[in-house]
Amino acid sequence: MFATLFFYYLFVMILASAVLMITRKHIVHAVLYMLLMFFHIAGLYILLEAEFLAAVQLIVYAGAILVLYLFVIMLVNIRQLETLREQLFGHLPFALVSAGLLCAGVVGILIQETAFKDSPAAVQAATQMSNPELLGQALFTQYLFPFEVASLILLVALVGAVLLASRKI
């Protein structure tokens, strides 16, 4: 019962903060709504028994990426941001058509696919391991090579960002 109520609370809050985020005129307000959304998504991960990912969500998204956005926003002229004129719904027909097509596709798949049923009696992790233990075991055995590739991606991004930001182009 509590989990159900919690889920609906998170459902409403995530979608509401996302909609508020993309409609804000002031960019810093949008970033703050994004922060609110990240916190609620972390709550959703806890509800989904992914405690490690909830922590990573807060540390990486709310802690690192969001602060990076705020720093860059403060590096550009904030007054320029305020005078940026844009008609919010200038691209509305295009947006509606593409979003409608995407929505129709996903709903069609969801209706067609009957395998999406909750199966609590399925495998039900027989081990008593906690979520970070399970995740670490999967990450460092079966997915070791993708893990190394991910570290390489981060290295390339690091070098690329430094190179781009430092050189006069």
Next chain:
Amino acid sequence: MTITLEHYILLGTLLFLIGVAGFLIRRNIFLMFMSIELMMNGVNICFVSFARYYHDMAGQVFVIFVMTVAAAEAAVGLAIILILYRNRETLNADEFHLMKH
């Protein structure tokens, strides 16, 4: 009334669609980038819910990779925005048409 997998998929899909809408209707380059993050979060919700309902850790492992790519994308993308701003003095995505000339 229990929460099924479909509820989570619906939430992830709606979040993804809000991201698409934000990317298409806004012209502020920052907000377009943030809309991409929104889409990635919608996908992440779907991954984690699949991992939960099929008892397979692969979904959660993949979320970590998505977060890695999101971090890399934010770092490189924001550096590019800074360069564009330095050269063009604007943040309107419609005015970035360097490749047209």
